[in-house]
Each structure stands twice: as structure tokens, then as C-alpha cells.
Amino acid sequence: MNREILSLNNVNRAFVTRKSLFGKTKLVINAVNQVDLIVNKGQTVGIVGESGCGKSTLARMIVLLDQPTEGSILFQGKELSSIEKKEMKQFRSKVQFVFQDPLSSLNPRKTIRQILETPLRHLTDMTKQERADRVDELMTLVNLRPEFLERYPHQFSGGQSQRIGIARSIAANPEMIVLDEPVSALDVSVQAQVLNLLRELKERLNLTYIFISHDLAVVENVCDVVAVMYLGRIVEYGPRKKLFANPRHPYTHILLSSVPVPGKQEEDRPGLKGEPPSPSAMPPGCPFEPRCPHGVDRCKKEKPILDNVDADPRAACFFPL
Amino acid sequence: MSEQLTIETHSKKKAGKTYGLSSWQRLRRNHLTVVGLGIVSLFCLISLLAPLLPLPDPDATNLAQRLLPPLSPGHFLGTDQLGRDMLSRLIWGTRVSLSVGIIATLIASVVGSLFGIIAGYYGGRLDNLLMRSIDMLMAFPYMLLALAIVAALGPGLMNALFAIAIVNIPFFARNVRGVAVSQARSDYIEAARLNGQSDSNILFTELLPNVMPVIIITISTTVGWMILETAGLSFLGLGAQPPQADLGSMLGEGRKMIITAPHEATLPGLVILILVIGINLLGDGLRDVLDPRLKSGTLVRPKARTAVDPALEAKPEEKQITAGNKESVLRVNELRTYFNMGNEIYKAVNNVSFNLIPGESLGIVGESGSGKSVTALSLMGLVATPPGIIKSGSICYNGKNLVGASLETLQKLRGNRITYVFQDPLTTLNPLLTVGDQIAETLKRHQTCSGRKIKDRMIELLKQVQIPNAEDRAKAYPHELSGGMRQRVGIAMALANDPEIIIADEPTTALDVTIQAQVLGLINNLRKERGLSLLFITHDFGVVSEVCDRVMVMYAGKVVEAGTAQAVINSPLHPYTRRLIDCVPRLGKPDKVIHAIKGLAPAVNDLPEGCAFADRCDYARAECQQQQITITETEPGRSVRCIRVSKGEI
Numbered sequence: 001m002n003r004e005i006l007s008l009n010n011v012n013r014a015f016v017t018r019k020s021l022f023g024k025t026k027l028v029i030n031a032v033n034q035v036d037l038i039v040n041k042g043q044t045v046g047i048v049g050e051s052g053c054g055k056s057t058l059a060r061m062i063v064l065l066d067q068p069t070e071g072s073i074l075f076q077g078k079e080l081s082s083i084e085k086k087e088m089k090q091f092r093s094k095v096q097f098v099f100q101d102p103l104s105s106l107n108p109r110k111t112i113r114q115i116l117e118t119p120l121r122h123l124t125d126m127t128k129q130e131r132a133d134r135v136d137e138l139m140t141l142v143n144l145r146p147e148f149l150e151r152y153p154h155q156f157s158g159g160q161s162q163r164i165g166i167a168r169s170i171a172a173n174p175e176m177i178v179l180d181e182p183v184s185a186l187d188v189s190v191q192a193q194v195l196n197l198l199r200e201l202k203e204r205l206n207l208t209y210i211f212i213s214h215d216l217a218v219v220e221n222v223c224d225v226v227a228v229m230y231l232g233r234i235v236e237y238g239p240r241k242k243l244f245a246n247p248r249h250p251y252t253h254i255l256l257s258s259v260p261v262p263g264k265q266e267e268d269r270p271g272l273k274g275e276p277p278s279p280s281a282m283p284p285g286c287p288f289e290p291r292c293p294h295g296v297d298r299c300k301k302e303k304p305i306l307d308n309v310d311a312d313p314r315a316a317c318f319f320p321l
Numbered sequence: 322m323s324e325q326l327t328i329e330t331h332s333k334k335k336a337g338k339t340y341g342l343s344s345w346q347r348l349r350r351n352h353l354t355v356v357g358l359g360i361v362s363l364f365c366l367i368s369l370l371a372p373l374l375p376l377p378d379p380d381a382t383n384l385a386q387r388l389l390p391p392l393s394p395g396h397f398l399g400t401d402q403l404g405r406d407m408l409s410r411l412i413w414g415t416r417v418s419l420s421v422g423i424i425a426t427l428i429a430s431v432v433g434s435l436f437g438i439i440a441g442y443y444g445g446r447l448d449n450l451l452m453r454s455i456d457m458l459m460a461f462p463y464m465l466l467a468l469a470i471v472a473a474l475g476p477g478l479m480n481a482l483f484a485i486a487i488v489n490i491p492f493f494a495r496n497v498r499g500v501a502v503s504q505a506r507s508d509y510i511e512a513a514r515l516n517g518q519s520d521s522n523i524l525f526t527e528l529l530p531n532v533m534p535v536i537i538i539t540i541s542t543t544v545g546w547m548i549l550e551t552a553g554l555s556f557l558g559l560g561a562q563p564p565q566a567d568l569g570s571m572l573g574e575g576r577k578m579i580i581t582a583p584h585e586a587t588l589p590g591l592v593i594l595i596l597v598i599g600i601n602l603l604g605d606g607l608r609d610v611l612d613p614r615l616k617s618g619t620l621v622r623p624k625a626r627t628a629v630d631p632a633l634e635a636k637p638e639e640k641q642i643t644a645g646n647k648e649s650v651l652r653v654n655e656l657r658t659y660f661n662m663g664n665e666i667y668k669a670v671n672n673v674s675f676n677l678i679p680g681e682s683l684g685i686v687g688e689s690g691s692g693k694s695v696t697a698l699s700l701m702g703l704v705a706t707p708p709g710i711i712k713s714g715s716i717c718y719n720g721k722n723l724v725g726a727s728l729e730t731l732q733k734l735r736g737n738r739i740t741y742v743f744q745d746p747l748t749t750l751n752p753l754l755t756v757g758d759q760i761a762e763t764l765k766r767h768q769t770c771s772g773r774k775i776k777d778r779m780i781e782l783l784k785q786v787q788i789p790n791a792e793d794r795a796k797a798y799p800h801e802l803s804g805g806m807r808q809r810v811g812i813a814m815a816l817a818n819d820p821e822i823i824i825a826d827e828p829t830t831a832l833d834v835t836i837q838a839q840v841l842g843l844i845n846n847l848r849k850e851r852g853l854s855l856l857f858i859t860h861d862f863g864v865v866s867e868v869c870d871r872v873m874v875m876y877a878g879k880v881v882e883a884g885t886a887q888a889v890i891n892s893p894l895h896p897y898t899r900r901l902i903d904c905v906p907r908l909g910k911p912d913k914v915i916h917a918i919k920g921l922a923p924a925v926n927d928l929p930e931g932c933a934f935a936d937r938c939d940y941a942r943a944e945c946q947q948q949q950i951t952i953t954e955t956e957p958g959r960s961v962r963c964i965r966v967s968k969g970e971i
Binding site for chain 1: 512516863901904
């Protein structure tokens with residue numbers, strides 16, 4: 001069962017912006033920094049982190065909406081940057097994406113039928129009749145009535161729009177779907193509907209998910225393996241249960257204790273001092289050091305990498321908890 | 322499958338009603354546009370029918386009958402200096418001018434839009450190259466460029482047409498590019514790429530339909546201008562050549578006779594005037610209908626105070642009558658706030674009552690559309706009018722009824738005794754003023770003291786909300802601060818005048834969890850230190866546990882359950898409250914099965930007769946849908962709106 005479907009090796013993505021008018025001073029922002037990750041078939045891998053941690057940039061690189069400036073991404077053993085135009089269709093049909101904002105990801109001037117037919121027309125060799133049948137089938141899969149097909153996106157609520165976005169992503173029978181904050185724009189009761197739908201589809205269609213989210217409770221609920229990102233790096237990585245029960249990186253620990261839980265009034269949570277440093281002026285050592293309660297001199301000078309001890313999860317910290 | 326059904330019925334209703342007015346209906350409501358449409362259609366019809374109308378040859382000269390005044394026999398509008406029939410020439414001339422104007426516009430729109438859409442979609446170097454060449458075209462004075470082109474190509478109607486089309490390309494290119502740039506970065510274009518669509522396919526099937534309104538708006542506003550320019554070139558003798566009639570050349574010829582035969586110049590001038598006015602009126606109307614900004618009504622300036630039903634408008638002597646409850650700083654009674662949109666009434670807040678005790682923190686929990694924010698905004702009359710109106714109820718603050726109170730009374734309280742903290746401070750802070758100045762302004766508005774004192778107080782406030790380097794940060798603009806820092810500034814502004822009540826509307830929803838924890842801690846400490854009353858709006862029961870003493874749960878504009886935070890969260894009595902708590906994954910319970918609530922909340926313009934939650938409720942029975950369910954007190958301080966409670970079943 002442990003078949004590797006996706007692997008990221010030392011992936012970096014740097015954005016260069018010019019600050020002055022004539023482009024003299026260059027500002028380099030390392031949105032994603034030395035990321036290694038392996039995804040096995042059938043898994044749901046969660047990537048969590050706060051805004052600006054690079055999780056969305058990572059997601060975009062996995063689906064080839066963006067390219068790493070360094071490192072390689074392999075999907076089914078094939079290096080993404082070497083995919084030629086002819087093979088693109090095949091890749092696109094195997095790896096799909098679901099957007100955070102369901103409404104803005106649907107073209108406001110197309111009917112739902114047109115929206116769902118587009119991937120079928122471009123990614124499959126279906127005939128017109130086959131496409132029409134598949135569109136009906138997709139609507140049933142995501143629990144929407146086929147009558148909705150002739151309507152426009154603005155006539156749907158957020159939850160329904162996200163179902164349509166999910167239907168589009170599964171249209172061409174993908175093997176892996178990258179979900180970028182798929183439920184964070186939705187109301188909580190609708191969020192649960194969509195999460196359950198995703199779970200159901202995964203089992204029925206044998207999918208692999210990469211689930212990007214800032215909501216730790218949601219990630220804990222749906223993922224098998226979790227990677228915690230901070231300022232472009234994976235700081236902790238491991239199986240969900242162990243990571244959530246016994247986090248080893250101080251950042252994960254604080255992150256988890258910051259989540260308010262109904263019925264609990266936390267009087268003295270460890271709390272995180274300050275705000276993350278600007279991504280353009282990163283500390284030379286551990287990126288978390290300026291805010292870390294346990295930081296020592298060594299953390300200021302050296303960058304810790306993910307350790308590899310027997311005790312899962314793996315943490316990028318010199319003094320894991 | 323029952324889930325499907327409820328979703329279906331709901332959307333059908335929504336689709337039918339909210340989008341009631343079609344573009345055509347909205348166009349027709351504007352009388353000036355209808356006038357413009359009438360003028361333009363009349364001109365177009367006459368021009369089209371010109372060959373069929375019983376008109377004399379417009380080019381046939383008859384020197385014996387030259388310069389006849391209007392209303393002469395046989396020549397209704399008289400003749401010109403060569404004895405040609407004016408009416409015939411005017412009609413044929415309008416036909417020429419109109420078609421030249423329209424064809425030039427079409428050429429300019431196709432070429433210009435193509436430039437704009439390609440530049441906007443690809444961006445980068447291509448964008449620079451295309452748009453800089455457009456800029457070069459714009460660098461020449463407009464008419465001069467047209468003259469130069471005609472001079473190069475030689476005079477003639479076709480050459481004038483090309484000249485005018487070329488001169489107008491930049492307008493289309495710039496307008497279209499602006500929209501294309503923003504559209505090209507939107508998610509649906511990315512989605513199209515993921516669908517495997519090629520660039521040209523995305524350009525023409527995804528992007529073009531979305532920039533079409535801009536193209537149409539630009540066309541409608543340029544046609545009139547193009548006709549004027551054609552007339553201008555013809556007037557100078559560079560456009561239509563004799564004997565061909567066109568409005569501009571007729572004006573030019575008539576000018577020489579202005580003393581002896583004034584009608585010869587006046588008539589074509591009048592025709593140009595009326596035609597262009599008609600086109601512009603129609604164009605403006607079209608723009609109003611198609612422009613999304615105008616459509617959403619953002620240009621309608623809301624009143625400074627929410628409208629109040631006339632029956633509630635307070636007379637001065639009545640203001641004091643409502644006796645204040647000593648134990649409450651704010652008592653809201655049977656508040657109803659509606660939105661009147663077209664023929665629909667949205668009952669956003671539908672009979673809400675609550676009581677805020679000094680020093681307590683009351684949470685309002687609900688999903689979007691439950692009326693929690695509108696309730697909060699109604700308190701200080703901040704609901705936008707139009708379309709909002711307070712239909713009934715009272716809001717008692719220290720014995721004074723604020724419903725129907727004058728704007729002056731409210732303004733004395735706003736930002737002073739009762740203050741707000743909003744979800745995203747980036748949208749509530751003024752981007753052009755430093756945060757320090759904005760806090761100082763709040764202070765100046767309500768206090769009379771020296772500038773020095775105000776500045777000290779401002780720095781002190783920034784320190785109280787734990788902003789590091791307060792002196793420096795005071796000089797920062799809102800966009801220079803992080804989300805957490807901005808929210809601290811928002812809180813500092815709310816605290817500035819030592820208020821009695823702070824109303825916080827999802828103040829931490831936009832923040833990261835670690836920052837949320839910091840801000841919640843800050844709010845808690847400040848509230849306890851100062852003994853403030855807090856009205857805290859949220860959708861997150863975790864946050865409620867953190868900051869609220871009591872909580873009320875809202876659904877479809879009504880309070881369905883209220884009680885102490887602990888009691889409501891640990892033993893919810895209303896089925897909705899229970900489901901709302903249960904449908905959220907909870908940290909530390911990885912194997913919890915999340916039970917979604919089936920279907921959607923009803924639209925508040927189409928509420929059912931009985932309980933609004935009935936068709937999503939597991940315990941619903943026939944009587945739930947037959948009557949209004951009253952809210953019942955189960956024990957002091959705890960009340961529930963459910964038939965099973967009111968009948969004593971649970």
C-alpha cells in the first residue's frame with residue numbers, strides 16, 4: 001500500500017522584487033525553503049501553518065501553476081519540470097486542485113454545465129454524449145440536483161459553489177487532488193458537509209489528498225500525515241495522532257495550545273510572543289528562534305533540519321520537546 | 322438524499338427572487354435612457370429606410386431653386402446654395418455620419434480590446450511593449466493625429482474613418498487592459514489552466530466574456546464622440562467629399578452662408594446635437610446597468626443613521642419615558658431590523674431581546690446571515706439606509722431609548738460611550754492617515770484638551786494594547802502593520818474614550834491562531850481591568866469559552882438559545898445549538914465523527930411559518946411548522962426557543 005505518488009526534494013521558491021525605481025536593490029523572499037516531502041498513494045497529507053508560511057505557494061508548485069526555483073518535484077516518478085506540452089494533458093488529468101474561495105474559482109459568465117464540461121473537453125477524449133452523461137454523474141457524486149446545471153455560479157451559496165469546484169476537480173478522474181483551504185471560506189455547518197463529502201469521495205474514487213489548511217482541528221480530523229510549516233520550512237512532520245498528541249517542535253506545541261476549545265477556558269497558555277519576522281529579513285539561524293521560549297545561542301547561528309529519530313514525528317529543532 | 326431536496330428548494334426560491342430585476346428592466350427605469358434610446362432608434366430607423374423614403378436625390382442640383390427657406394413648397398426644410406433638398410441631404414448625411422461613427426467604433430473596439438486583453442493576460446514584457454506603443458499614440462493631441470493620418474492618406478471618407486478608428490484605439494486598449502489584468506489573476510483563470518485549456522482558449526472563452534461589459538460601456542460612450550470627430554474632419558473638408566452629403570460637410574458648406582441662409586448650417590448642427598445627446602444618454606444608461614460598481618449600489622451614500630419606522634421616531638419629551646433597568650447598561654427589547662430590497666423584505670433581525678449587565682461579556686453566536694452583525698450595528702444606528710430600517714423595538718442605554726434618537730445623540734455616544742471593533746481593521750482604518758492620527762482624532766472628537774495631552778494619551782493607548790515601540794508605530798500607516806497589530810490599533814481606538822460598552826464583531830476571525838490567542842488575551846485583560854461590558858460576536862464556540870460569560874445563539878434573525886456560556890456549550894438544549902457545536906471538528910478529538918447539519922438556513926426574505934430550523938431538525942414534527950415558537954425560560958438566565966422545551970418535554 002505504501003506506494004509513493006509524489007515526492008518533493010529540497011524544493012525552494014524564491015520571489016525577487018525590486019525595491020527601488022531602477023532595480024538596484026533586490027529583495028529576495030524565500031516563500032518555500034528546502035522542503036522535502038513524500039506522499040503515498042491513498043494518503044491525506046495535511047500541510048498546516050499560519051498565513052505567509054508558504055503553504056499555498058507549495059500547493060501551486062505541486063499542480064504546476066508555479067515552478068520551484070530550486071529542487072525537484074516528482075509525480076509518479078516523473079519530474080514535473082520535464083513535462084512536455086504533449087504530456088501536460090495527462091498530468092492535468094491526474095492531478096487536480098480545489099480553490100479556497102469557491103465563488104471566485106468559477107467563471108461568473110458560464111453555466112455550471114459549461115464549467116463542468118470544460119475539463120472533460122480538454123483533458124479527456126469523451127464524445128459529446130459521454131460528456132453530458134459524466135456531468136450528470138458528477139452532480140450526483142457531489143449531491144447536487146442535475147437541474148442546477150443550467151444556472152450560473154452567483155445563484156449558489158458558498159457550500160454549493162464549493163461542491164461544484166470539487167465536481168470540476170474530479171471530472172477527469174484524477175489520482176491526486178490538492179485542496180487549498182477548501183473549507184475555510186464556509187460557514188461551520190456547511191464546512192462539515194463539505195468535509196464529509198471529501199472523505200466520501202476519497203474512499204469511493206481512491207484519491208490521494210494534499211490538504212492545505214490553517215485550521216488545526218480540521219487537519220487533525222481529516223489527515224493521516226501532517227507537515228507543519230513555519231516561514232517557508234517544514235518544522236515538524238509526522239503521523240497525525242502522534243504529532244497532535246506529542247508535538248516535538250516548540251512552534252507546533254504553541255500552535256496547538258493557541259486553538260480555543262469550546263468548554264475550556266485556558267488561563268495560562270504558553271502563548272507566542274511577537275510576530276513572525278519579515279520574510280525578507282530572515283534570521284540566519286532557526287527562523288523560529290526570535291519567538292521561541294527555549295531559544296539559545298546555537299539556535300541563532302545554525303539552521304536546524306528535520307531530525308530522523310525513531311520517535312516520530314520528526315522536528316527541525318536542536319532541542320525538541 | 323433528503324439533503325439534496327432541501328438545498329434544491331432553497332436555491333430555487335433564492336434564484337427567483339434576489340435577482341428579480343433584469344438588466345432591461347433596470348434600463349427602462351431610467352427615463353433619460355429611454356429618451357436616449359428613442360432618439361437613437363429613430364435616427365437609426367430613418368437612416369436605414371433612407372433609400373425607401375420618397376426623397377428627392379440628395380445630390381441633384383437645381384440652381385433656380387437655391388437657398389429656399391424651410392417650409393417652402395416641395396422642399397420641407399428648404400434647399401442649400403446649389404438648390405439641393407435639405408431634408409433629403411440631412412437624412413442621407415445622417416446615414417453616412419452614423420455608419421462612419423459606428424464602423425470606426427467597431428474597428429477601434431476590436432483592435433483596442435485585442436491589444437488590451439492580450440497585454441492584460443500575458444503581462445510582463447508584452448504588456449509593456451503593447452501599452453507603451455499605445456501611450457505613444459496618446460502622446461499626440463488627438464485631433465492633430467487624426468489630421469496627420471488623413472493628410473498622409475489623403476482626404477476622403479474612408480481615410481477619415483480609419484484615422485478616427487486609430488485615434489480611438491487607446492481608449493479601448495487601456496480600459497480593457499485594466500479589467501483584464503485583474504480578471505487574469507483570478508482563480509477561475511487558474512482553474513482554466515488546470516483544465517488544460519490553451520492560452521488562446523482561455524483568452525476567448527474565459528476572459529473575453531468577463532471583459533465584455535467594459536467593452537460595451539466604452540463603445541457606448543465613444544460612438545457619440547466618434548460621430549463628432551467624423552463631422553469635425555468633414556467640416557475641415559478632409560472627410561466626405563462633395564457632392565456626398567454628411568453632417569460635418571453640410572455644416573462646413575452652410576457656414577459660408579450663415580448670414581444669408583442661416584438654416585443651411587443650423588439644421589445639420591441641430592441634427593448632430595440631438596443625435597449625440599441621444600447616444601450619450603443611452604450610453605450613460607447602459608453604463609449604469611452594466612458597471613458592477615454602480616449595480617451593487619456602492620455609489621448610493623448611506624445615511625448617517627439607520628432609518629427608523631416613523632411610528633418609532635422619538636419626540637423629545639418621550640425620550641426619558643422608558644424606565645431603565647438598574648442592573649443593565651444596555652437593554653434591547655423586541656428589536657426588528659429589516660432590509661427593503663425591491664419588493665422583498667429581508668427580516669435580518671426579527672424580534673431580538675437581550676440585556677447587557679455592567680462588566681459582563683455577552684457572546685452572540687451564529688452563522689452568516691443569522692443577523693448577529695446587523696443586531697450589533699442596529700444598536701448605534703449604523704445599519705446602512707437604504708435599504709435598512711429599524712421596524713420596531715427599543716434599545717435602552719442608561720434609561721434612554723436609542724431607537725429614534727437623534728443623530729446628534731447617537732454621535733455623542735458612538736466612539737465614546739459605546740464603541741466598535743470590526744473584523745478587518747484594514748477596511749475600517751483610513752489608509753491615508755497614520756494610525757496615531759486616527760486614534761488622536763477619536764480622542765479630539767469627544768474630548769476637549771490640548772494637543773500635547775491628546776498625543777500622550779494616544780501613545781499610552783498604544784502601549785496599553787501592547788504595541789511595541791508605540792512612539793514609532795504611531796507614525797505607521799495601516800498597511801505597514803500586520804493584521805494582529807492593526808487589530809490592536811482597532812482596539813486602542815475603541816478604548817480611547819473610556820467606553821462603557823465595546824461591541825466586537827468577529828475581531829479575531831481574520832487572524833492567525835497564535836495572534837488570535839494574543840488578541841483574545843488582551844481583550845480579556847482590558848475588559849476585566851476596566852470593568853467594561855463586552856458584546857462579542859463570533860461563530861466559534863471555542864472563542865466564546867475564552868471570552869464570554871453569557872452567550873446567545875442566533876438563527877435566521879432570531880435568538881434560539883441563551884444562557885451562561887458554560888451551560889449552553891456543555892448542555893445545549895436547542896437542536897441547532899447542539900448541531901452547531903457538534904459539526905465542528907474539535908482539537909484533541911481526532912476520531913470524532915463530524916455530523917453535518919443537512920441543508921441550508923432559510924433565506925430571511927422567505928421565512929417559514931413556524932420554526933425556521935424545522936426542516937433541518939432531527940426532532941421536527943408537524944406542529945413545529947404550524948406556529949411561531951416562543952422563547953421559554955427554563956431557569957433564571959436560561960431560555961430556549963424550541964417546542965420540546967416549551968411543552969416541558971426536555
